[in-house]
Amino acid sequence: MNDYNFAYLDEQTKRMIRRAILKGLAIPGYQVPFASREMPMPYGWGTGGVQVSAAILTPGDTFKVIDQGADDTTNAVSIRKFFERTAGVATTEHTGEATVIQTRHRIPETPLTEDQILVFQVPIPEPLRFLEPRESETRKMHSLEEYGLMHVKLYEDISRHGHIATSYAYPVRVEGRYVMDPSPIPKFDNPKLDRSPAIQLFGAGREQRIYAIPPYTRVVSLDFEDHPFEASKADHPCDLCGAEDSYLDEVIIDDAGNRMFVCSDSDYCASRQAQGHRGRLSPEVA
Amino acid sequence: MYVAVKGGERAIENAHAWLAEERRGDRDIAELSIAQIREQLKLAVDRVMAEGSLYDPDLAALAIKQARGDLIEAIFLIRAYRTTLPRFGASRPVSTGAMACDRRISATFKDLPGGQVLGPTFDYTHRLLDFKLAADGEVPEAPRAAKAQPAEMPHVTGFLNREGLIEEAPAEDTTPPDLTREPLEIPAGRALRLQALARADEGFTLGLAYSTQRGYARNHAFVGELRIGTVAVEMDIPELGFAIEIGELTLTECETVNQFKGSKTEPPQFTRGYGLVFGQSERKAISMALVDRALRWEELGEDFIGAPAQDAEFVLYHADNIQATGFLEHIKLPHYVDFQAELELVRKMRSEVTDANPAREAAE
Numbered sequence: 001m002n003d004y005n006f007a008y009l010d011e012q013t014k015r016m017i018r019r020a021i022l023k024g025l026a027i028p029g030y031q032v033p034f035a036s037r038e039m040p041m042p043y044g045w046g047t048g049g050v051q052v053s054a055a056i057l058t059p060g061d062t063f064k065v066i067d068q069g070a071d072d073t074t075n076a077v078s079i080r081k082f083f084e085r086t087a088g089v090a091t092t093e094h095t096g097e098a099t100v101i102q103t104r105h106r107i108p109e110t111p112l113t114e115d116q117i118l119v120f121q122v123p124i125p126e127p128l129r130f131l132e133p134r135e136s137e138t139r140k141m142h143s144l145e146e147y148g149l150m151h152v153k154l155y156e157d158i159s160r161h162g163h164i165a166t167s168y169a170y171p172v173r174v175e176g177r178y179v180m181d182p183s184p185i186p187k188f189d190n191p192k193l194d195r196s197p198a199i200q201l202f203g204a205g206r207e208q209r210i211y212a213i214p215p216y217t218r219v220v221s222l223d224f225e226d227h228p229f230e231a232s233k234a235d236h237p238c239d240l241c242g243a244e245d246s247y248l249d250e251v252i253i254d255d256a257g258n259r260m261f262v263c264s265d266s267d268y269c270a271s272r273q274a275q276g277h278r279g280r281l282s283p284e285v286a
Numbered sequence: 287m288y289v290a291v292k293g294g295e296r297a298i299e300n301a302h303a304w305l306a307e308e309r310r311g312d313r314d315i316a317e318l319s320i321a322q323i324r325e326q327l328k329l330a331v332d333r334v335m336a337e338g339s340l341y342d343p344d345l346a347a348l349a350i351k352q353a354r355g356d357l358i359e360a361i362f363l364i365r366a367y368r369t370t371l372p373r374f375g376a377s378r379p380v381s382t383g384a385m386a387c388d389r390r391i392s393a394t395f396k397d398l399p400g401g402q403v404l405g406p407t408f409d410y411t412h413r414l415l416d417f418k419l420a421a422d423g424e425v426p427e428a429p430r431a432a433k434a435q436p437a438e439m440p441h442v443t444g445f446l447n448r449e450g451l452i453e454e455a456p457a458e459d460t461t462p463p464d465l466t467r468e469p470l471e472i473p474a475g476r477a478l479r480l481q482a483l484a485r486a487d488e489g490f491t492l493g494l495a496y497s498t499q500r501g502y503a504r505n506h507a508f509v510g511e512l513r514i515g516t517v518a519v520e521m522d523i524p525e526l527g528f529a530i531e532i533g534e535l536t537l538t539e540c541e542t543v544n545q546f547k548g549s550k551t552e553p554p555q556f557t558r559g560y561g562l563v564f565g566q567s568e569r570k571a572i573s574m575a576l577v578d579r580a581l582r583w584e585e586l587g588e589d590f591i592g593a594p595a596q597d598a599e600f601v602l603y604h605a606d607n608i609q610a611t612g613f614l615e616h617i618k619l620p621h622y623v624d625f626q627a628e629l630e631l632v633r634k635m636r637s638e639v640t641d642a643n644p645a646r647e648a649a650e
Contacts, residue, residue, distance in 0.1 A: 010370070035468050037369045038365040038366050038368070040366045042608075042611070042612035042616070043608065043612025043613055044614075044619070045612065045616060047612075068621075068622050072294050075620070076294075077294040077295045078298060105621070105623045105624060106623055134599055135599065136472045136473070162635075167627035167631040185623075187627065206609045208470065232627075233630070234629075234630060247623070249622050249623070249626055
């Protein structure tokens with residue numbers, strides 16, 4: 001793999017991507033078009049995140065990749081390996097040790113710091129897309145700050161279902177201006193976007209868009225005064241580490257359909273278990 | 287007892303090893319060579335070059351072999367390779383008028399300067415399985431023409447143009463945008479639309495073109511001319527101060543002549559649709575010309591009737607099979623987290639409904 005440049009992309013391409021990132025940081029929440037490249041993994045597998053990571057990684061970085069919160073899901077393994085081979089950077093599974101974290105669908109439970117960058121993989125960057133399929137229209141709506149359609153949608157949810165029927169990719173407003181899709185993270189993670197000390201970058205490869213949230217930026221989940229936003233998760237503690245504050249995966253454990261709940265953040269769960277925390281189904285300690 | 291799903295890395299490696307073995311197939315059967323694919327599956331190679339946007343028959347043949355004959359996968363391999371290549375410069379526009387034609391037909395004139403040349407076409411073959419081919423694929427040499435082809439093969443649309451019967455297509459010198467180096471933005475000019483269509487999925491383009499024939503923005507197309515052959519690629523070399531020939535390409539070009547009753551802005555005249563594709567691919571070139579013509583409704587002052595083939599945003603955003611297949615297939619990746627969020631929401635909504643209607647619950 002040494003025939004390729006550091007982190008795979010050529011320097012010109014990285015420069016083009018860095019420009020888009022800087023523009024994104026300068027206009028928080030604004031979707032910057034960029035000339036996304038074909039990557040050696042398919043569109044939909046995180047090519048946007050991979051291009052952003054490739055553009056920002058330096059040889060001294062320590063890189064972590066999670067998918068669904070876990071370091072050991074197949075695509076997280078595949079992306080981590082890609083950068084081990086093409087960039088030779090150190091990798092880690094520990095949130096605290098990483099300088100760059102690429103993620104799909106989660107924000108780590110351990111609070112991030114000013115020394116970290118979180119890179120999100122984004123399938124559909126446009127929060128208004130399913131209300132208006134035309135890009136030419138949605139760009140106009142953003143430039144005119146015309147978000148009435150979104151509020152009507154949320155209102156209709158409430159009138160029909162009693163509450164807002166969006167559980168992930170829950171739209172946010174960034175620094176009082178752009179409505180932004182936070183990528184398909186569960187709405188449980190939305191509060192972590194707000195005033196985060198870390199830089200948060202979003203890459204959508206197929207849709208050719210990059211956007212960003214600079215550190216300590218106000219990020220508000222859309223809601224109504226009488227129907228405030230509520231971050232929700234399964235109402236259980238983790239069955240392996242006992243955590244009550246982490247997002248949980250539900251796992252079917254037998255043919256009778258019995259369930260267990262475990263942290264989706266595998267590093268958070270493992271660290272807690274190492275500290276001696278136990279859950280309902282933890283193996284007996286000898 | 288639940289065991290955390292570990293060992294993703296080993297699973298991936300083993301899957302790759304199995305895939306390689308499946309690709310090779312039965313080891314008692316001779317392995318395919320790149321040259322065999324290049325020479326004997328040429329139309330597959332041509333499609334991979336066209337939609338991969340890279341003219342290299344050997345690499346396309348390698349991609350087909352590696353992809354086990356899955357052409358979209360092969361196109362993907364070529365695209366991913368292409369994007370890593372450095373760019374030395376741009377060639378001069380190729381001259382299809384100077385094409386050494388293997389095939390050149392017109393559906394609008396019985397005969398014309400340069401003549402009708404059928405070439406190696408399936409058109410008039412009877413689609414009967416040739417069992418002889420299963421036993422022995424050797425064929426006698428085809429007869430050769432006694433006289434050489436003219437150096438210039440005039441375009442049929444040129445004859446119509448002399449009478450002013452077809453819209454002008456003035457030469458343009460502006461550098462077209464590069465779809466592979468700049469993000470696609472709408473509205474897209476014709477050069478950009480044609481660029482996108484040239485690499486668009488053959489099946490998608492065919493379906494759209496067919497829909498125009500069946501009345502979804504019908505544009506009454508005649509194949510004015512279809513030609514397949516080789517053209518020289520020339521490049522200006524700054525150090526030399528002149529252009530030199532750096533190679534040749536096989537291209538398929540289709541020019542359609544479309545009926546047009548005139549509009550608020552244009553007089554009655556024939557209009558044009560254009561298709562140009564790497565290699566030999568008439569289906570793609572004709573489809574491209576029909577879709578090109580349908581997309582031109584605005585500049586010709588026609589009505590937008592809401593047909594898919596007229597809608598540039600719809601066509602251009604969905605014609606790329608690498609984008610489409612990636613996003614489509616990604617839904618097989620894990621989505622536990624989103625699904626969990628949906629589970630919680632559905633449970634909550636159901637419990638609210640059953641709390642409100644306990645009678646219904648009891649009735650069930």
